[in-house]
Amino acid sequence: xxxxxxxxxxxxxxxxxxxxxxxxxxxxxxxxxxxxxxxxxxxxxxxxxxxxxxxxxxxxxxxxxxxxxxxxxxxxxxxxxxxxxxxxxxxxxxxxxxxxxxxxxxxxxxxxxxxxxxxxxxxxxxxxxxxxxxxxxxxxxxxxxxxxxxxxxxxxxxxxxxxxxx
Amino acid sequence: xxxxxxxxxxxxxxxxxxxxxxxxxxxxxxxxxxxxxxxxxxxxxxxxxxxxxxxxxxxxxxxxxxxxxxxxxxxxxxxxxxxxxxxxxxxxxxxxxxxxxxxxxxxxxxxxxxxxxxxxxxxxxxxxxxxxxxxxxxxxxxxxxxxxxxxxxxxxxxxxxxxxxxxxxxxxxxxxxxxxxxxxxxxxxxxxxxxxxxxxxxxxxxxxxxxxxxxxxxxxxxxxxxxxxxxxxxxxxxxxxxxxxxxxxxxxxxxxxxxxxxxxxxxxxxxxxxxxxxxxxxxxxxxxxxxxxxxxxxxxxxxxxxxxxxxxxxxxxxxxxxxxxxxxxxxxxxxxxxxxxxxxxxxxxxxxxxxxxxxxxxxxxxxxxxxxxxxxxxxxxxxxxxxxxxxxxxxxxxxxxxxxxxxxxxxxxxxxxxxxxxxxxxxxxxxxxxxxxxxxxxxxxxxxxx
Numbered sequence: 027x028x029x030x031x032x033x034x035x036x037x038x039x040x041x042x043x044x045x046x047x048x049x050x051x052x053x054x055x056x057x058x059x060x061x062x063x064x065x066x067x068x069x070x071x072x073x074x075x076x077x078x079x080x081x082x083x084x085x086x087x088x089x090x091x092x093x094x095x096x097x098x099x100x101x102x103x104x105x106x107x108x109x110x111x112x113x114x115x116x117x118x119x120x121x122x123x124x125x126x127x128x129x130x131x132x133x134x135x136x137x138x139x140x141x142x143x144x145x146x147x148x149x150x151x152x153x154x155x156x157x158x159x160x161x162x163x164x165x166x167x168x169x170x171x172x173x174x175x176x177x178x179x180x181x182x183x184x185x186x187x188x189x190x191x192x
Numbered sequence: 193x194x195x196x197x198x199x200x201x202x203x204x205x206x207x208x209x210x211x212x213x214x215x216x217x218x219x220x221x222x223x224x225x226x227x228x229x230x231x232x233x234x235x236x237x238x239x240x241x242x243x244x245x246x247x248x249x250x251x252x253x254x255x256x257x258x259x260x261x262x263x264x265x266x267x268x269x270x271x272x273x274x275x276x277x278x279x280x281x282x283x284x285x286x287x288x289x290x291x292x293x294x295x296x297x298x299x300x301x302x303x304x305x306x307x308x309x310x311x312x313x314x315x316x317x318x319x320x321x322x323x324x325x326x327x328x329x330x331x332x333x334x335x336x337x338x339x340x341x342x343x344x345x346x347x348x349x350x351x352x353x354x355x356x357x358x359x360x361x362x363x364x365x366x367x368x369x370x371x372x373x374x375x376x377x378x379x380x381x382x383x384x385x386x387x388x389x390x391x392x393x394x395x396x397x398x399x400x401x402x403x404x405x406x407x408x409x410x411x412x413x414x415x416x417x418x419x420x421x422x423x424x425x426x427x428x429x430x431x432x433x434x435x436x437x438x439x440x441x442x443x444x445x446x447x448x449x450x451x452x453x454x455x456x457x458x459x460x461x462x463x464x465x466x467x468x469x470x471x472x473x474x475x476x477x478x479x480x481x482x483x484x485x486x487x488x489x490x491x492x493x494x495x496x497x498x499x500x501x502x503x504x505x506x507x508x509x510x511x512x513x514x515x516x517x518x519x520x521x522x523x524x525x526x527x528x529x530x531x532x533x534x535x536x537x538x539x540x541x542x543x544x545x546x547x548x549x550x551x552x553x554x555x556x557x558x559x560x561x562x563x564x565x566x567x568x569x570x571x572x573x574x575x576x577x578x579x580x581x582x583x584x585x586x587x588x589x590x591x592x593x594x595x596x597x598x599x600x601x602x603x604x605x606x607x608x609x610x611x612x613x614x615x616x617x618x619x620x621x622x623x624x625x626x627x628x629x630x631x632x633x634x635x636x637x638x639x640x641x642x
Contacts, residue, residue, distance in 0.1 A: 094516075096471075122427075129599070132540035132554050132583050133408060133634070134453040135510060135517055137422075137429070138466065138473040138494040141450055145471020163471070164427060165450060169406060171381050174606020176580070 076116035078191040085112045088172075089147070091185040094131070096142035098150055106147065109189060110154035122162040123147045124188040128181035129168045140165030147187045162192065227304060227326040227333065229272050229361045231592060231617075238274040239360065240301050241267065242327075244285050245278070246308035252318065255345045256310035259320065262349035263306065265393060266367040267356065269615075270593075271622030276302055294330045302327050306356060310345070318342045322352050324359055334359045346395060347641070354640075366588035367392060370638040371595065372410045372419050372436075375399065376611055376631035380602070387421065389436065392588075392637070394627050400434065409453065409584075412638045415460030419636070420444070422452045431465050433480075445478060445485065453496045458504045464488070466496040475509055475526075488526035499543045499551075500524070501568065508532070508542040508551050508568070519553060521568060532570030541584050544568070546639075547591030550618075554583045554596075563596050565618065576620035586637045593617050595626060597633040 073079035081087050089102035098106055113119060125144030127136035144163035152158050173183040229239055243264045246256030267273035282296040288307050297305050308322035323335040336355055338348050347368060354365025375388040387400035387407050401407055401423075410421035417436045422429055425443070431451040434441040444451065447467055454465040457477070464477045475489040475498045489495040493513030500507055508521045514531060517538040522529040533539040537557025544551055548568075555562040555575065561582045564575040581599040588594070595615045602609030611633045613626035626635070 094512075129581065130559075131556070132497075132510075132517075134466070134497045135494065135512075135540050137408075137450070137452050138468065138496045141468040141473060142471050142494065148471070164429065165468070169383065169385075169408070174380050174602060175604060176601040176606075176609060177604060180606065 076119045076191070080116075081112065081189060081191060085109065087190070088186045088188040090182060091143055091187070093128070093181075093185065094139070096125075096139060096146050098146055103150075106150045107154070110151055110156055113151065113156050113160065120160045120162070120192040122164055122190045122192055123151075124170075124190060125163065125165045126170060126172070126184060126186050126188065127168045128184040129171065129176070130181060131168060133167060133169075136167035137165050140167045143185075143187050147189075226329065227360060231272060231361050231363060238272055239303055240276055241273045241304040241306065242276045242281060242297055242300070242302035243267070243306045244281065244288055244308070246310045246320065246322070247285050247289060248310040250312065252310045252312050252342075255318065255342060256308070259308070259310055259345055259349040259352070260306075262346060262393070263353045263356070266350060266353035269393070269624060270357065271617055271624075272357075272361065273304075276300060292325055292327075292330075294325075294327055297325075297327045304333075304356075304360065306352075308352070312342070313339070316341075318345060318348075320345070320348045320352070322355075324356050346391070350391070350393075363592060364590040364640070366590045366593060366637075366640070368641050369589060370412075370641065371613075371626070371635050372400075372412060372638070373597075373613060373628070373635040374408060374410065374633045375628065376633060377403075380606065380609065387419075387434070388628075388632075390628070397629060400436070400439075409634050411455050411636045413456050413460050414458055414639050415456075420454040420456060420463055422454065431463065433463075445483065453498065455499050457500050458502050464498040464500060464507060466498070475507070477524075486526075488522065488524075489529075490526075497541050501544045502546050502548045506544075506568070508544055510540050510542060517556075519551070519566075519570075532566070532568070533573075534570060535573055543585055543587060545587050545591040546589055549591070552585035552587060552594055554585065563594060563616065565594075574618075574620070576616045576618070577614070577623060582614075584634055586635050588615075588637050589639045595635045595637055597635060599633075 073083055085108050086105055089105045123144040125140030127139045144165055148161045148163050171184040173180040243260050245260045248256030264275040268275050280300045283293050292305055305325040305327050311319050313319055317339050319339050321337040324333045326333050340348055350368040353367040357365035369392045370389055371392055372389045375386045376383055378384045384403040385407055386403040387410055389400055390397040406424040408422040410419045412419055419434050421432055423432045429450045431444045431454040432441050433444055449468040451465055451467050454463050456463055462477050462479050466473045467476050473494050473496050475495045476485050476487050478485045491513050493511050495509055495511045497510040498507050505524050506521055507524055511520050517540050518531055519533040519539045519542045520529055520531050537555055539553050539555050541554040542551050550565040551568055552565050555564050560578055562575045563577040563582045563585050566573040579598050580601045582596055585594045585596045593615055597611055598614050599611045600609050611631040613632045613635050615626055616623045
């Protein structure tokens, strides 16, 4: 699984680097992260500005959390800054902030924890001037892992907040 | 004792067609200690019991044999009884109906003997009679008769097993009950989850939802054929009510944020649950008659998984207000909050026993998950099961058995992980898988069926 993710990750970087993103292939990967995002979204053949694809390919759609924590990690704040800038560039876009947890917790507590994570992201975006009415939140607790597997690497990927364009 | 037994059985009317009658009951001779299992001590040796095929005629021959099989399986799964191999029986069933030859049963090691009949009545009803005998005292311990429709034979079998369990242990049985749970299929990242219901022995299984909507954490009403659960209709996670008989369901209230972790109050008139506002979860209770909502906790920490004491006066819940997940008890008005869990690790999913004497929980410590129980003041913690992931205990109505779910570890490619239901008694010795057609989680045990 990890190899597969790395492969997808590499593919993303490749697409971003050559600026000839054909279009769709990267959207479903879900493994996007904050790196590989310094690409102009005006590329003619690139994803439509303000779309989910645009977010995934050019900005990154998720941040990660520490175990049983919900504060935005210092190393993830840059991604939140990018989200805020992206939402300002695309003022008509509304998003849902998804909060997720790894499987190493109980279901109901993880639903509350996911809610906390989504709320922390929403608060951070509002603090950067994004109107709260553009930000919905939803918690999936441990119900929708991004990565399969019962190991530290998988859990780290699953403790996440994800922006989804409405 | 006898009157109350009859009373409790006749309340469980099967439609209007089940009538329980006491057969001749012989007083137990006071000189001899009667046949009894003390289930508080943790049985080392299950009681050997001979369960003879209930005698039928014509179409009721199969029914009689099936009834004895269901009774036998119920008692065996409890871990308290060891049904003997029918091939070892010396006395034949027809002469047994006249009078047991007790030496014939002693010689094969039986301490208790169950005989019965299943006969079709002229009006089309099925009559089921049984007698429980103490083989060493050579006395009848109990005897009952039931009238029902032939299609109801399986419920009668569970009621018979409950009567035997109660007569020998002194505790109410739990066999005439159902389990509602979440049936799971598909890969973990696109998991399909459906509400499903079955008898406690896995029979009469059916799905209550189609799996298109994510559903979680169903719980039975203590008084009606309703369950409350969490559903993600239109991607809005909210608490719902579902009537099992009519299939009618409704969202509970109209709240801006997620509502979750619902559980009925002991009188069935309220639902206590978590509600999230601005990212924070607190505990609320809704009166189902007035639909009024009352806030019970108001704290910046996570407050969830509330569960009432059976007298309705207290609520145990899960909170990280002290820095990590622990169990707290408060008065039902929300006051007098005190922490009760102080062992190593994190504690979650507290559920108050229907007897009131214990609180079951999930415990997480050093990467392992446990199901355990403690007294309501936090003393006497005992762990009953341990694995990679054990979670979500639910009590049998007699407060002596727990069911929970167990997830096994997936391999490095994310494959091989399964989720199954298990039951365990309070001694922790009788751990059994509860077989379901698919993967299964979030079990909830019904009360005894009314």
